[in-house]
Amino acid sequence: MKFTLSFTALTTVAAFAPSAFTPKNAGVPASTSSLNMALKDGQTPVVIGVAADSGCGKSTFMRRLTSIFGGDVVGPLGGGFGNGGWETNTLVSDLTTVICLDDYHSNDRNGRKVSGLTALNPLENNFDLMFEQIKALKDGKTISKPIYNHVNGTLDTPETIEPTPIIIFEGLHPMHDERVRDLLDFTLYLDISDEVKLNWKIQRDMEERGHSLESIMASIEARKPDFDAYIDPQKKDSDVIIEVLPTNLDKEDKKTLNVRCIQKDGVVDFSPCYLFDQGSTIEWTPAPTKLSAPAPGLKMAYRSEQYFGRDCQVVEMDGSFDNLQELVYVESALSNTKTKFYGELTQAMLALADAPGSNNGTGLMQTLAAFAIRDIYEKKTAAAKKVKQETTTSA
């Protein structure tokens, strides 16, 4: 039903390829799909790390990313959408394989009950295997990857994963282990502030599922020490950090979000997106006649900042908008979006109009990150091709 809604929105944009995200083969194990595009001779996969806590929008981001890369999707996303019944956590489209790092849990749920450790603890994750398998995939080799069953909490029969041109490693710890981190071509951290996490959990677990505020607070508090110790520190090593904070426009407002896309300078094959004028400092309230926004309004900003001692460029969107079609006006104010034509950013958002965050900065920044990843993939592939051609010519 979600997809139907998404296509309804899509029909408003003529040029968009309508084949993305048709879940026709959903449920078929990834490795058996003939759609899985093998690596071309000598091609090295581009490997992207995406870190975040569970329930923080990784799944939505994966939908946005795969949508932009196009192609048919086989295999579901992780447990974020409640799709626990699938046999695999791996998502595969024509070009991309998305591997959920929960599959590298050392113990099943019962094992963690014995150890007394959370899944956030590095001791509960097999980084040696993670490293070996990422390395193998980068070398063009097929791997046999464990499957962690989110419904039963069991470790199921491993699945065969063939390398594809793009491989996304998403989960709690993609940048924790230095060996693994060094294999990643580009890294992204989804940083949801404690206040927003609480608001989201209250909305989902209290308002929709009837849990008590006390139990929600207790579950957050229980996770926090390990989260702060093992997950949060990865953001300082990330190339792009998407920060999700409460709005600054109204201190009473608990639902509206201020989303900041922190983009590091000096990352190979990545040039930060900016608003209007590179290197300047800007605060911009779009014209209300061109972009309709509910209270407390919408404000964007762009500036240079230091993030853990590194030069960064930050694009912010505080607030929501009423009509996704009007986002093309915001798109016109952004440069270095890595889109291929004017309006492609808005189209990509419209294609997933039903997805969480499509009316605010979370959707916008995720989509910008997805275009950046496409651009990085294309640059690295073109560079590798050039090297190969030169090698052939000189041989």
Added chain:
Amino acid sequence: MKFTLSFTALTTVAAFAPSAFTPKNAGVPASTSSLNMALKDGQTPVVIGVAADSGCGKSTFMRRLTSIFGGDVVGPLGGGFGNGGWETNTLVSDLTTVICLDDYHSNDRNGRKVSGLTALNPLENNFDLMFEQIKALKDGKTISKPIYNHVNGTLDTPETIEPTPIIIFEGLHPMHDERVRDLLDFTLYLDISDEVKLNWKIQRDMEERGHSLESIMASIEARKPDFDAYIDPQKKDSDVIIEVLPTNLDKEDKKTLNVRCIQKDGVVDFSPCYLFDQGSTIEWTPAPTKLSAPAPGLKMAYRSEQYFGRDCQVVEMDGSFDNLQELVYVESALSNTKTKFYGELTQAMLALADAPGSNNGTGLMQTLAAFAIRDIYEKKTAAAKKVKQETTTSA
């Protein structure tokens, strides 16, 4: 010497016509110059009103304006530059005549000593004659205008003024009398805040001329009641108001200026200039690598405001810049500047690089106003020509 400096700056810009502002005929009464371009058959002069207190930059603005219209200048400006020895206050170039409204003083200096009124008082100005003569010029008739001698404080033998395509009425009261105001095609008010006026007077009269602070304060206080009663109220009737305020960037800084160009919406043949995006609200600190600015820095802004109940668009420049050449970067961020090619705004500033305010918002906003006036002139002339052609065709 000033002109030499100005041409030195000019050589850095190739396309600029170098003939503007060569004072070769200076001192020759305006009406005797063969360079004075007569009105074409049936042409109606476009009449612009410029209001401000004395010593507030009107003379500089006239230089900027006449420079943009081009052509040779005959006859000096008013007393602002200390050119009191000239026989006339009228400035004439190929297209424009600038009339100083001091020429309509009812009494000479001795007469005002008898009346006990200041020149700011409307009773000391002959609005009937002012109205009659503006009306006559608009009707294409030659007038015999009085001359107020700023050096001697006497009313000298009147001079003959022929109508030119553009006539500027500048002085204390161009918008005071409703009959006069109704004849003006476009109006501008130079609004220098009390604090800035005091700082300027301290700089000129105390630091350069050795006057005491007490005498400066006394002279300001003496003028203030009449200024507030008769001059200041004209700003609410102006199409554009250039507000000059102390900087907001450093409360201790007494020299740096924050200049606001308040542009009314709905003025015939005038569309406000804006920064980046029309109808939005923007604060912009230009990239320091592209525009070098001394402390306390430089910040621009753009927003919609209400000014005496009227919708306005406001462009602000707070702070100064080091290198006028770099202003082209600011120019690239402005739209509706009414320039004819990219860089013309910067060129016009460079042509008068020596003039006061050429390193800050006063020069920028005056130049923007000058381009707006050129645009208004061209639009009104084109419209009149079209009407005439249609009349001829249908006859």
